[in-house]
Amino acid sequence: MVRGALEAGCTFFAGYPITPASPILMMMMRELPKVGGVAIQGEDELASIGMCIGAAMSGARAMTATSGPGMSLYSENIGLAIMGEVPLVIVDVQRMGPATGGATTAAQGDVQFARWGTAGGYPIIVLAPSSVPECYSLTIKAFELAERFRSPVVVLTDRELNMTSTTVDVSGYGHSGSRGERGHDAEAVERGTFAPYQYDPLDGVPPMVRYGDDEVVRFTGSTHNEQAFITKDPETVNRLNRHLAEKIEAHRNEIELVGADVEPGAPTLLLSFGVTAGAMREAVQAARRDERKVSALTVQSLCVRSPHSRFRAFGPYPRRPSGTP
Amino acid sequence: MKGVERVVVAELNLGQYRREIERISNGHEIVGLNRVDGELISPEQFLELIP
Numbered sequence: 001m002v003r004g005a006l007e008a009g010c011t012f013f014a015g016y017p018i019t020p021a022s023p024i025l026m027m028m029m030r031e032l033p034k035v036g037g038v039a040i041q042g043e044d045e046l047a048s049i050g051m052c053i054g055a056a057m058s059g060a061r062a063m064t065a066t067s068g069p070g071m072s073l074y075s076e077n078i079g080l081a082i083m084g085e086v087p088l089v090i091v092d093v094q095r096m097g098p099a100t101g102g103a104t105t106a107a108q109g110d111v112q113f114a115r116w117g118t119a120g121g122y123p124i125i126v127l128a129p130s131s132v133p134e135c136y137s138l139t140i141k142a143f144e145l146a147e148r149f150r151s152p153v154v155v156l157t158d159r160e161l162n163m164t165s166t167t168v169d170v171s172g173y174g175h176s177g178s179r180g181e182r183g184h185d186a187e188a189v190e191r192g193t194f195a196p197y198q199y200d201p202l203d204g205v206p207p208m209v210r211y212g213d214d215e216v217v218r219f220t221g222s223t224h225n226e227q228a229f230i231t232k233d234p235e236t237v238n239r240l241n242r243h244l245a246e247k248i249e250a251h252r253n254e255i256e257l258v259g260a261d262v263e264p265g266a267p268t269l270l271l272s273f274g275v276t277a278g279a280m281r282e283a284v285q286a287a288r289r290d291e292r293k294v295s296a297l298t299v300q301s302l303c304v305r306s307p308h309s310r311f312r313a314f315g316p317y318p319r320r321p322s323g324t325p
Numbered sequence: 326m327k328g329v330e331r332v333v334v335a336e337l338n339l340g341q342y343r344r345e346i347e348r349i350s351n352g353h354e355i356v357g358l359n360r361v362d363g364e365l366i367s368p369e370q371f372l373e374l375i376p
Contacts, residue, residue: 111338268333269332274336279367283371283375
């Protein structure tokens with residue numbers, strides 16, 4: 001994941017030690033300065049994610065990493081990142097919960113917490129690598145999606161994957177996108193129409209300009225208008241809140257990622273994600289050696305709501321009743 | 326994926342993602358394969374659910 005972050009152009013990392021996420025902090029402290037980036041061990045989790053939000057709003061590609069108890073502490077600032085539309089990558093290396101749980105115990109209990117773990121009920125993109133190569137490629141993808149949608153993106157992994165050492169030829173998992181300068185929408189500035197939260201249509205993504213540049217950039221966790229001035233005007237608030245959901249929901253075809261291994265006519269479909277998908281793939285191979293038919297889906301993006309969903313692959317998608325939002 | 330009768334959703338929790346799949350399924354049997362004892366789900370556990 002660190003290698004993926006570096007490939008994606010990550011320039012800022014802050015985190016607080018917690019098993020089993022600490023290796024990411026340690027490796028970032030070692031590797032990020034070598035490419036001119038900044039890696040900081042914050043005084044706690046609240047400070048760490050706060051630093052990342054500030055760095056991201058100032059033009060850095062920012063990432064933090066923690067485990068379940070740290071996600072609990074991140075919760076408030078995840079909300080701030082949603083409302084402030086901050087591109088930010090958050091790695092959650094799951095361990096057994098709740099509470100202190102089991103620091104070195106395998107678990108995948110943060111699925112819904114990662115997706116909905118802050119006040120308000122607005123969606124967060126969650127990617128779930130199921131192998132070391134996917135840790136690399138999906139971390140790159142997380143940075144792309146964070147910038148594409150100006151949104152926090154969670155990379156949901158687990159103890160086994162994060163503490164496994166494997167040699168991977170990354171040449172097959174390269175970064176196809178640009179790693180150019182981030183955080184400055186020159187077009188909007190040139191048009192003279194820049195506003196920090198300008199979106200039209202509703203599912204559009206506001207342009208970004210860094211703190212410290214010539215344009216005025218405001219940031220708030222409160223309901224706001226396009227200029228980032230606090231407002232309680234019902235029409236503006238309604239539009240803002242629908243925008244925060246719609247910019248993700250309307251583009252799920254860009255977000256939903258599934259690895260499909262389909263055997264025509266197989267009556268059983270196995271579906272899994274993360275470290276569990278490794279055992280699933282091994283079982284599929286063993287079953288086929290015994291001439292048992294089986295298909296498998298490795299879910300790489302933990303969202304399934306869209307009518308465009310690739311999950312339709314295993315059956316007709318039920319229509320929503322008319323009037324359902 | 327015509328002909329799928331049963332979907333097995335495997336995860337190291339009590340079915341958080343299985344419930345998501347149940348919401349979009351249409352008559353398929355949805356089966357959870359779950360562990361919360363700190364151990365991983367093994368390939369053998371999957372194989373027991375493949376006819």
